[in-house]
Amino acid sequence: MNLIVGGGKYGCEAIKLLRSQQKSFIVVDTNSDCSAVQTFKLKTCRVPHSAKEGFVQGDLATAVDLVERLKPEYVFPTAPVHIAADMAKLKFNLVPWPEAVDSILARLPPIVVLAAGKGKIVLSFNRDHHCVDNCAMPEVCPTSKVKKPCTMTKLMKFACPEACILISYSMAPGLGALKGEEILDFFKWVEHRKCFVVGTACDCHGVFSAFKQVQ
Numbered sequence: 492m493n494l495i496v497g498g499g500k501y502g503c504e505a506i507k508l509l510r511s512q513q514k515s516f517i518v519v520d521t522n523s524d525c526s527a528v529q530t531f532k533l534k535t536c537r538v539p540h541s542a543k544e545g546f547v548q549g550d551l552a553t554a555v556d557l558v559e560r561l562k563p564e565y566v567f568p569t570a571p572v573h574i575a576a577d578m579a580k581l582k583f584n585l586v587p588w589p590e591a592v593d594s595i596l597a598r599l600p601p602i603v604v605l606a607a608g609k610g611k612i613v614l615s616f617n618r619d620h621h622c623v624d625n626c627a628m629p630e631v632c633p634t635s636k637v638k639k640p641c642t643m644t645k646l647m648k649f650a651c652p653e654a655c656i657l658i659s660y661s662m663a664p665g666l667g668a669l670k671g672e673e674i675l676d677f678f679k680w681v682e683h684r685k686c687f688v689v690g691t692a693c694d695c696h697g698v699f700s701a702f703k704q705v706q
Contacts, residue, residue, distance in 0.1 A: 492517065494563040494671070496554045497570035498527030498546070501666065505567040506531055506544075508663050514564075515543045519557060523548045555582050559678075563671035565662070568691070573611070575657050575674055576689045576700035579681050584705055587611070588686050591701035595688070598650040603643075612699040614643060614692075625664040628694040643697040647690045651699065654688035655680055667693050 495505045498520035506527055509516045517538065518527045527533060528546055536545030538560060547553060551570075555578045558566060568574035579585065587610030596607055605613040620634040631638045640646075647656050655677055659667035669691070681687060686703035 492561050492563050493565045493567065493668075494519065494554070494557055494561060495527070495567040495569060496520075496551075496574055497568070498522065498525030499569060500526065501569035502527045502567065503530055504663075504666050505569060505668070508666060510544075517545050517547055517557065517561070519547045519549050519554050520570075521548065521550050551577055552581050554578060558671060558674055561671075562675065565660075565668040566671050566674055567662075567666070567668045568659070573691060573698050573700050575669060575677060575691055576698075576702070578674075579678065579689065580700075580702055582678065583681055583702075585702035586705055588688075588701035588703040591686070591688055592699075595651045595699060595701075599646070603646070610701040614647070614697040614699075616643060616695045622695075626695075627664040628661065632695070639695070642692070642694045644692040644694070647692050647697050647699065651688050651690065654690050654699065656690045656692060659691055659693040661693065 493509055493514055493516040495502045495516055495518045498518045502518055503526055533546040589610045592607055592612055603614045603616055605615050605618055616639050617632050617635050623633050644656060644658055657669055657673055662668050688699055688701045690697055690699045
C-alpha cells in the first residue's frame with residue numbers, strides 16, 4: 492500500500508504512476524471533491540482497506556494515523572507543506588524553533604536560500620528560475636544551465652549534521668516520494684528529543700524545519 496498526501500495536480504501524477512505499476516494506494520485530502528477524486532473516480536473508503544485504491548477525507552493528522560496504521564511502502568508528499576515535519580509537529584505537539592535557523596544559514600551558500608524564518612529554511616539549486624515540468628534532475632540544471640556542486644541532500648547534511656534528513660526518492664521525472672519506514676523511524680527519533688531539526692531533500696531542492704517541545 493502507498494499513501495498520497497494531497498489530491499491535486501501532483502497527487503494525480505502519483506496515481507497515474509501507481510496505477511501503471513499496478514500498486515495499491517490511498518489518497519488523503521481535506522477536499523472530498525479534489526482533482527484526484529474527480530479524475531479517477533476514487534471511492535471513499537475506511538481503513539484498513541482491502542481494495543486496491545481509495546480516498547480518505549482528512550488532514551495531516553489523518554495522514555499521521557494512516558502512516559502508522561498502514562505502514563505504506565511510499566508516501567507521496569504532494570500537498571504544499573513540509574509533510575514529514577508538519578506530521579511530527581502535530582503528533583508530538585511541537586512549536587517552531589527559530590533560533591536553530593541562524594546557525595544553519597551560516598553554513599549554506601546564500602544563492603541556494605529561497606526563504607528563511609519562523610524555524611524553516613527553503614532551499615533550491617534553481618532559486619531564480621522556474622523548473623521545467625517532469626524534470627529528471629540532471630547534474631546540469633536545464634533551466635539555469637548551472638552544474639550542481641553536489642546533491643541537495645549532501646549540502647543539507649553538511650549544513651546541519653545533527654538533523655534528520657529524509658530523502659525524497661525520484662519515482663518518475665518530476666515526482667518524488669518518501670519511504671514509509673523512514674518516516675516511522677523519524678517519528679521514533681523525534682520521540683525523546685526536546686528540540687530537533689528535520690530536512691527533506693531531493694537532488695535539487697530541500698527544506699529544513701526546526702521544532703522544540705512546548706514549554
